[in-house]
Amino acid sequence: MEVKLVKPCGYCLGVTQAMKIAEKAKKSYPDKKVYLLGLLFHNEDAVKELSSLGLIVLDERKKGLKESLLEIEEGSVVVFSAHGHPEEYNEIAKDHGLIQIDATCCHVQENLEYARENQDYGIIYVGAKGHLEAEAFRANLPCCFYDVKSNELLGELPKGDEPLIVSQTTLSYEEVSRAFMAIRSLKPNARLGKERCLATSSRQNALKKAIEEGVDGVFVIGSSLSSNTKKLRDIALSYHLPTFMALNEDELRSLDIPEMKKAAVVSGASTDIATALRCASYLKGLFL
Ligand code: SF4
Incomplete structure (x- = not known):
């Protein structure tokens, strides 16, 4: 099969940094228990490697993060995830005598700081309810929230005429546009804030381009827990193409793949490059 590997591929900056920070934490404190509060980022294979x-x-799927944090033994190390965390967790960790290490992605942090700087205009945050990044943002800066899952505005609209719309870093262009239009119908002068992270939008755009150049199907490599990876799948499906999703080569091999001549392989920002290349190479060997 002819395979077009969509680029960029491989870990984004935030995931690369989080991986390094977690590994370094273990090396720096060999005699202490080192806890990752929540999946460091959404990739089950990487989390297994860290374990x-x-x-x-x-x-976070088994127990609430705050509850888990409260149960960590005094003197241990806690690593906060790339998605950000409620700042009250820092106080809790301090009170429990924990050593704190923060793996929050710089773009996630910039998003919060940018919103704080513009707080006087009123902030409307666009995100997916329940996603760690969105929940951390809302905990740190209570604001009106537009949930892209239900397309609903939750909470009171800011009083000002020109509120700032700040969005979760992993949303698709379509989701942000839909939210923007809905908000503008209520606040015609609402302004859309800067896009902080290009890691996800560049993949989404590159996938659209690959599809528009002509492929028979799309293979999305990454975790079904990863919001940005699921967005890639949604984009492929919106073109009505046969679309397959797999975490790694083993999962890909277990799929029943129909014969096709040319396919695009795209990977999420939390998928490592070696996995994406192995998957592409496996697909290239099919239907020869
Ligand atoms: S997708 Fe962007 S914001 Fe999210 S961790 Fe990666 S670099 Fe950071």
Whole structure:
């Protein structure tokens, strides 16, 4: 099969940094328990790799993060995830005598600081309810919230005429546009804030270009927990193309793939390059 590997591919900056920070935390404190508060980023294979190094993962799907944080033994190390965290967690960690290490992505942090600087205009945050990044933002800066899952505005609109719209870093152009139009119908002078992270939009745009140049199907490599990876799948589906999603080569091999001549392989920002290349190489060997 002819395979077009969509670029960029490989870990984004925030994920690369979070991985390094977590590994360094274990090396720096070899005699202490090192906890990751929540999946450091959304990739089950990477989290397994970190567990194999001795890091203890507190999975947000099993227990609330605050509850997990309260249960960590005094003197341990806690690593906060790339998605950001409520700032009250720093106080809790301090009170519990924990050593704190922050792996929040710089773009996520910039988004929050930018919103704080413009707080006087009123902030409307566009994000997915329940996503760690969105929930951390709302905890740190209570504001009106536009949920892209339900397309609903939650909370009171800011009083000012020109509120600033700040969006979660992993949303698609379509989601932000839809939210913008809905907000503008209520606040005609609302302004859309700067896009902080190009890691996800550049992949989305490159995938659209690859599809428009002509492919018979799309393979999305990454975790079904990853918001930006799921967006890539949604984009492929919006073109009504056969679309397959797999975390890694093993999952890909287990799929029943129909014969096709040319396919695009795209990977999420939390998928490592080696996995994406292995998947592309496997697909190239099909239907020869
Ligand atoms: S997708 Fe962007 S904002 Fe999210 S972790 Fe990666 S670089 Fe940071």
